[in-house]
Amino acid sequence: MISIDFNSPTIDTTYTAHLTEMPEGGYAPLVRIDYGEVEAIAINNPPKIIALPQDLDLVSVIANGQTLTPTVAKTLKYGEYQYDPYTKTVRVFVPGVRSLVLLGKKEQIKYAPPMLPGPYPWLFTRLPLEGNIQIDRDFEQHPRVSFQLESTLSKSQLQQIFTPGTELEIYGLPLRINSIRIVELPRSIYPDSRCKISVSLGGKWENRIEDPVFLRRDGGNSTPNNEPFQDPECSTGVLNSTTDPNNSVSIQELLSRAGIPYSGPTLKPVPIERGTPRDAVVSPSQLLEERLRVANSFVRWSTTSAVEVIPINSTKAWFYQEPDILGEVETSYDAIARPSKRAAIVPNINPIAPDFVYFPSAIQKAPIPTIKSEIPTALAFEYPNVELTGEFSNPKDDTREKTQGQSQPRYVRKPPTRDTRIDGDLNAHNPPDGVSVIRVMSLCFDLGGSTKTRSYVNQEDGTEVSKVDEIWGFAYTALQIYDDGSDELKGNALQYWKCIKRTRTDYIYDEGTGYLLYIFESGYNTVRWRQESTDSPETLEIEETDEEQELYEFFRIPVTSRSSYRLKLMPEYSSEGLFETYKVCNRDGTSSLRALINPDYAPPYYVEWERTESFAFASRPNPDNEGVEPDSETKLAPDLIVGEESMFEARVEVIPAVYEEKLVGFDNKIPIYEQGVQLYPQKWIKYIKKFKAEGQQIAQALAETSIEQGTGDLPVHQRRVALYAKEEPSQNNSKTESDREQQYKYLIRTPGYTSEDPVNGSEDFPLAKTLEEALTAARCKLAIENWRQGLTETLDIGGNLNIKEGDRFNYYLNGEYRQRVVLGASTTLNILGAIDRKPRLTAVTRLTLGRWMLPQLEYFKIPVNGDPSNPELSVLVINIINENLGQLLDWASVRSRRNPG
Numbered sequence: 008m009i010s011i012d013f014n015s016p017t018i019d020t021t022y023t024a025h026l027t028e029m030p031e032g033g034y035a036p037l038v039r040i041d042y043g044e045v046e047a048i049a050i051n052n053p054p055k056i057i058a059l060p061q062d063l064d065l066v067s068v069i070a071n072g073q074t075l076t077p078t079v080a081k082t083l084k085y086g087e088y089q090y091d092p093y094t095k096t097v098r099v100f101v102p103g104v105r106s107l108v109l110l111g112k113k114e115q116i117k118y119a120p121p122m123l124p125g126p127y128p129w130l131f132t133r134l135p136l137e138g139n140i141q142i143d144r145d146f147e148q149h150p151r152v153s154f155q156l157e158s159t160l161s162k163s164q165l166q167q168i169f170t171p172g173t174e175l176e177i178y179g180l181p182l183r184i185n186s187i188r189i190v191e192l193p194r195s196i197y198p199d200s201r202c203k204i205s206v207s208l209g210g211k212w213e214n215r216i217e218d219p220v221f222l223r224r225d226g227g228n229s230t231p232n233n234e235p236f237q238d239p240e241c242s243t244g245v246l247n248s249t250t251d252p253n254n255s256v257s258i259q260e261l262l263s264r265a266g267i268p269y270s271g272p273t274l275k276p277v278p279i280e281r282g283t284p285r286d287a288v289v290s291p292s293q294l295l296e297e298r299l300r301v302a303n304s305f306v307r308w309s310t311t312s313a314v315e316v317i318p319i320n321s322t323k324a325w326f327y328q329e330p331d332i333l334g335e336v337e338t339s340y341d342a343i344a345r346p347s348k349r350a351a352i353v354p355n356i357n358p359i360a361p362d363f364v365y366f367p368s369a370i371q372k373a374p375i376p377t378i379k380s381e382i383p384t385a386l387a388f389e390y391p392n393v394e395l396t397g398e399f400s401n402p403k404d405d406t407r408e409k410t411q412g413q414s415q416p417r418y419v420r421k422p423p424t425r426d427t428r429i430d431g432d433l434n435a436h437n438p439p440d441g442v443s444v445i446r447v448m449s450l451c452f453d454l455g456g457s458t459k460t461r462s463y464v465n466q467e468d469g470t471e472v473s474k475v476d477e478i479w480g481f482a483y484t485a486l487q488i489y490d491d492g493s494d495e496l497k498g499n500a501l502q503y504w505k506c507i508k509r510t511r512t513d514y515i516y517d518e519g520t521g522y523l524l525y526i527f528e529s530g531y532n533t534v535r536w537r538q539e540s541t542d543s544p545e546t547l548e549i550e551e552t553d554e555e556q557e558l559y560e561f562f563r564i565p566v567t568s569r570s571s572y573r574l575k576l577m578p579e580y581s582s583e584g585l586f587e588t589y590k591v592c593n594r595d596g597t598s599s600l601r602a603l604i605n606p607d608y609a610p611p612y613y614v615e616w617e618r619t620e621s622f623a624f625a626s627r628p629n630p631d632n633e634g635v636e637p638d639s640e641t642k643l644a645p646d647l648i649v650g651e652e653s654m655f656e657a658r659v660e661v662i663p664a665v666y667e668e669k670l671v672g673f674d675n676k677i678p679i680y681e682q683g684v685q686l687y688p689q690k691w692i693k694y695i696k697k698f699k700a701e702g703q704q705i706a707q708a709l710a711e712t713s714i715e716q717g718t719g720d721l722p723v724h725q726r727r728v729a730l731y732a733k734e735e736p737s738q739n740n741s742k743t744e745s746d747r748e749q750q751y752k753y754l755i756r757t758p759g760y761t762s763e764d765p766v767n768g769s770e771d772f773p774l775a776k777t778l779e780e781a782l783t784a785a786r787c788k789l790a791i792e793n794w795r796q797g798l799t800e801t802l803d804i805g806g807n808l809n810i811k812e813g814d815r816f817n818y819y820l821n822g823e824y825r826q827r828v829v830l831g832a833s834t835t836l837n838i839l840g841a842i843d844r845k846p847r848l849t850a851v852t853r854l855t856l857g858r859w860m861l862p863q864l865e866y867f868k869i870p871v872n873g874d875p876s877n878p879e880l881s882v883l884v885i886n887i888i889n890e891n892l893g894q895l896l897d898w899a900s901v902r903s904r905r906n907p908g
Contacts, residue, residue, distance in 0.1 A: 048111065050109065051106050059109065067109075075099065138837075142834040144831065147307075152206075169187045181212060224260075228286050257276050262295070267314055275298050305317060324815040324816075332820065333803040390755045390756050397771055415736060434459075446495070468727070476512070520892065523726070532650070534564055586608075614657070624651075692715070695714070753778065755864055758862075810854070829856060
């Protein structure tokens with residue numbers, strides 16, 4: 008909401024202050040603004056800098072029907088303008104605008120103290136008075152007013168009018184007469200029975216706010232006969248149900264019981280504990296003060312209609328030009344910056360010595376100030392790594408309602424995700440850089456040529472479920488790249504750069520536990536029966552039509568691999584992670600523990616037996632045997648075999664740990680033993696068999712048998728990523744045991760301090776239920792304390808009784824644009840008498856200002872280990888598991904070097 012006031016008493020006809028108010032993050036509706044008696048100057052095709060007449064003060068700028076925003080920044084943003092009151096120039100940033108309308112007011116001759124225009128309160132119009140009135144209003148204080156008057160009324164009349172305790176309103180201030188002093192002047196000197204009167208007035212709400220009020224809505228000094236007896240043994244010690252009207256009471260209601268209206272945001276209610284007597288009373292003043300900073304607000308007692316609570320970022324703003332300031336401006340600084348513990352170096356800023364030889368021929372004008380923002384000042388109130396305490400950081404001290412609005416934690420399935428990532432060389436399908444023509448045989452992949460690899464990895468819910476591996480390289484024969492014209496090797500690199508191996512691997516997981524059980528791989532590999540020589544390629548020495556050429560040509564063979572795992576439960580394990588407990592509060596005030604099962608939990612398994620085999624195998628009769636008859640002296644050459652094959656098998660035997668047994672008693676004559684200290688740790692033995700054959704004729708074969716031994720726990724087998732996420736309740740008032748074990752402390756600091764500085768004090772806002780509320784209260788207190796301290800200015804302006812404490816006050820002085828907040832406004836009214844039965848008053852307002860700022864505040868949390876506590880109740884959880892998972896696949900029945908049949 009935006010509110011603009013142009014009907015308030017003005018300083019004079021030269022300047023009318025207007026107010027703006029807008030909550031943070033709000034939007035202003037469309038409004039029509041009346042600037043009063045102003046002159047409008049229309050400018051077509053405006054230049055970058057517009058000069059105003061010297062006797063005109065700018066009020067506003069309108070472009071295309073839109074009122075622009077004033078600023079003092081050197082760099083303008085769209086829709087902003089900058090007005091320099093010293094040079095009478097305007098800069099506007101609205102690209103493409105063809106016409107502007109400048110609104111301004113004519114300057115008039117100032118005189119001080121200025122006359123205060125009407126309308127006037129009844130005190131000045133209905134009574135023959137002369138003298139002065141002092142009106143004081145200070146930040147978060149009750150207003151104070153004092154009269155020093157002379158009147159021709161009699162003592163009895165004055166005493167009747169100004170009776171102590173009388174409540175009255177003067178210029179919108181709620182006042183109450185505290186005391187009166189009357190001096191009767193001698194009639195020998197003053198024959199009109201003149202009296203001098205001194206009146207002291209305080210705030211109207213000051214008298215009422217201190218009165219105690221009943222806390223309960225049905226409060227009273229007597230107990231009704233129909234009220235049920237409260238048995239102390241049945242008291243739960245918690246608050247009443249939310250259906251009980253005496254569960255809590257608002258600050259607004261407590262103030263209304265004291266006869267004080269309220270205006271402002273909704274404050275935190277005042278809780279009423281069970282068993283609170285009907286005659287319990289509270290002080291509304293204290294309860295209101297405790298809730299101000301948490302609401303990011305301050306209180307104003309100087310409004311007649313109600314006590315106002317105003318957010319610090321939603322105050323009204325006043326703007327004054329330098330000619331509107333009367334007399335001197337006094338500024339005092341007492342804030343010391345933390346990093347200022349160093350010697351100061353002051354540069355030589357003396358003015359240039361004047362030239363006494365050559366004098367100017369014309370009168371030099373006074374220098375014109377340059378518009379600029381004032382320099383920053385230090386903080387007078389700081390948070391030097393202060394611990395922020397409160398209910399949010401002390402869950403054991405939580406006394407909130409436990410029986411209402413409770414929800415339970417749960418596990419929910421994560422949104423299914425599928426994605427593919429590429430590992431290796433993204434450009435594996437392109438030949439190596441710099442190779443466009445093949446001129447040597449050594450580039451062929453099986454003769455030592457370079458290759459590239461690339462993998463496409465498919466994931467589901469973060470777990471790898473399959474992947475495709477590729478190997479790229481040059482595959483060619485000398486005959487294929489031979490050039491008859493040049494009699495040399497000359498082949499196109501793009502033509503012979505091929506995918507020489509491509510396999511797909513699939514991972515199979517157990518549906519219940521998520522353990523990996525099987526791995527299957529399939530694809531192809533590129534091979535040839537015989538390799539060529541790099542020096543004397545065989546395909547160039549034999550005829551092209553010779554069948555032997557086929558032995559040197561590349562072809563693909565299938566690749567098959569599979570792995571299987573047989574898993575076994577760990578001999579010793581705990582069920583940690585299977586469930587966690589959370590507390591449920593019952594309506595009778597008791598609590599119980601319940602178990603929340605983790606659906607992703609699986610007991611630890613190790614690989615008891617695993618088996619892997621891989622084969623990519625091809626064979627053909629040896630062409631050297633054609634036409635050869637085998638006999639006792641002539642042996643046939645072996646078949647040509649190409650490819651590779653491998654086998655791996657591992658089996659684990661576990662020897663459990665040995666513990667001491669202690670006899671602890673008998674049950675029906677059966678001895679009962681308890682496990683004692685460990686005598687011998689767990690041991691395991693791993694039997695490994697390996698076989699691998701590869702190369703031409705699969706001649707490079709290796710068979711290996713080994714044994715590994717070790718002590719301690721075996722590694723847990725591979726599992727998929729968790730599929731479920733824990734969802735905390737939206738409003739969880741009860742804390743689990745795990746919550747109690749892990750606590751945090753929160754530190755707040757202002758600029759100039761780091762996390763390495765020691766903790767210096769604490770700050771507590773008892774009504775802050777969340778961390779965000781506590782931080783809001785700390786930021787509010789930090790801002791208000793720095794308004795009050797560090798920098799203080801006092802200045803005089805023409806009487807303006809509409810300026811209130813807490814308002815923002817911005818003005819120009821000596822080229823500086825200063826932003827202030829009103830800490831106090833003291834207005835002196837001089838009643839000069841009456842002319843034509845109209846009183847004549849002069850008014851001067853002295854403002855006490857603080858610097859407007861909203862300092863930065865940082866926070867960070869540090870984990871603190873809580874004291875262990877015994878469980879309140881035991882929870883029984885039954886989890887049915889299998890001792891073994893998975894099974895071994897039988898060896899493949901395929902013809903190979905190991906299985907030639």
